[in-house]
Amino acid sequence: MSFQGEQHPGVQAPTAESHGFRLNHTMLRIKDPERALAFYTRVFGMRVLRRLDFEEMQFSLYFLARPEAGEQIPEASDERTAWTFDQRGVLELTHNWGTETQDDFAYHDGNADPQGFGHICFSVPDLAAAEAWFDANEVEFVKRADQGKMKDVVFVKDADGYWIEVVEAARMAGKGD
Incomplete structure (x- = not known):
C-alpha cells in the first residue's frame, strides 16, 4: 500500500470531487x-x-x-x-x-508584526555551496545554516524583503519528531 499521508486531528480523506486538484x-x-x-x-x-x-x-x-532539463515548454x-x-x-x-517609483513604498513581509505569511522555500543540492553563492551575490541573510536552534536551514531575503527558506533535502532527515 502506498503512503496516504500522515494522520492528525482535523485531517480528512480526500473526496472524489477534489481528485486532480494540485x-x-x-x-x-x-x-x-x-x-x-x-x-x-x-x-x-x-x-x-x-x-x-x-x-x-x-x-x-x-x-x-x-x-526540468529537456522539459518541453510550448x-x-x-x-x-x-x-x-x-x-x-x-x-x-x-x-x-x-x-x-514610490520611494517610501514597501510590502509587508509577513514576518514583522503583525505576523502572517512566513516564507517560501527552495531545496538545493548543496547547502554550503548555496550559502557561498548567496554571499558572492550579496544576498541578505536572515539566518545561516550554523546559526540558531534549527541547524542546516538557511533563510535569506529577496529584493522585496520576503523570507526564503533554503534547505538541502538530505540534511532534513531526522529533523523534528
Missing part, C-alpha cells in the same frame, strides 16, 4: 519587477514562463519556475499560458504599476 503557484507582490526578476533569475536560476499584463487594472503577473503564448497553469512549484510575482 497546488500550482504562490503569489508575492513586488515593488520593482526589474529588481525582483534579476534576483529570482540570477540567484535562484528561475525562468520566466509567462508575463500577463492587465492594463485596465494596472498590474502585471510574472510566472517563474525551474523547469512556444505559442496561449499554449504556454495553459501549460504554466498546469505546473507545480510556480512563483507568481505581481507588480502593481507605479510602485517602483
Whole structure:
C-alpha cells in the first residue's frame, strides 16, 4: 500500500470531487519587477514562463519556475499560458504599476508584526555551496545554516524583503519528531 499521508486531528480523506486538484503557484507582490526578476533569475536560476499584463487594472503577473532539463515548454503564448497553469512549484510575482517609483513604498513581509505569511522555500543540492553563492551575490541573510536552534536551514531575503527558506533535502532527515 502506498503512503496516504500522515494522520492528525482535523485531517480528512480526500473526496472524489477534489481528485486532480494540485497546488500550482504562490503569489508575492513586488515593488520593482526589474529588481525582483534579476534576483529570482540570477540567484535562484528561475525562468520566466509567462508575463500577463492587465492594463485596465494596472498590474502585471510574472510566472517563474525551474523547469526540468529537456522539459518541453510550448512556444505559442496561449499554449504556454495553459501549460504554466498546469505546473507545480510556480512563483507568481505581481507588480502593481507605479510602485517602483514610490520611494517610501514597501510590502509587508509577513514576518514583522503583525505576523502572517512566513516564507517560501527552495531545496538545493548543496547547502554550503548555496550559502557561498548567496554571499558572492550579496544576498541578505536572515539566518545561516550554523546559526540558531534549527541547524542546516538557511533563510535569506529577496529584493522585496520576503523570507526564503533554503534547505538541502538530505540534511532534513531526522529533523523534528
